[in-house]
Amino acid sequence: MHHGHLALARACRDAAGLDEVWLVPAAVQPHKPHGPVASNEDRLTMLRLATDADPTLRVSDLEIARGGVSYTVDTLRAVHADRPDAELYLLMGADTLADLAKWREPEAIRQLASLLVVHRPGEPLPDGEGFTVVEMPLSDLSSSEIRRRVAAGESIDGMTPEQVVSYIADRGLYR
Ligand SMILES: Nc1ncnc2c1ncn2[C@@H]1O[C@H](COP(=O)(O)OP(=O)(O)OP(=O)(O)O)[C@@H](O)[C@H]1O
């Protein structure tokens, strides 16, 4: 979780008039079967620390509670079954949109949710339809760069909310 994720969430919320944006950490990302670097509990805590002050940003443990490989289509189906009247949107950066065709049931995903996409440096937006571009100031932050900096003993001040910076240091994550 870093300021790029928060900017994405808020830009999409404001552009599309969303009531809530849910942040849903994966149990196991389908294309990263080695699993996440930090524990489920630590990742949920960092998300909560980053979003506590903003009631429109909600942390969901749906995928972590479900366990196993976290396919997005399963998550959208579960949310839709639970709230059939809610209009669902899937938020992502341009790199994720470029990858979407390789996900499980991409057509079903597009039927369940409208896609909102923000620019990412060095990631041209593909031509095509079926998604809405949301403008926000470009952010070159990435989770892997933040983890690299922590491992190298470099500062991550200003890259993620202060509470998250402190939590990473206190718990000795990513060293
Ligand atoms: N700086 C950013 N600007 C815009 N979108 C971003 C940014 N960082 C992440 N995103 C988007 O947020 C979603 C979740 O991204 P992800 O967790 O892979 O972030 P990441 O920081 O790129 O992580 P990693 O470095 O591990 O790949 C993706 O759709 C990604 O495109």
Ligand SMILES: O=C(O)c1ccc[n+]([C@@H]2O[C@H](COP(=O)([O-])O)[C@@H](O)[C@H]2O)c1
């Ligand atoms: O459903 C899929 O097939 C699928 C394949 C790859 C990634 N995803 C989801 O995409 C999201 C972003 O993944 P990542 O690793 O880029 O942060 C995360 O919620 C993943 O579970 C989903």
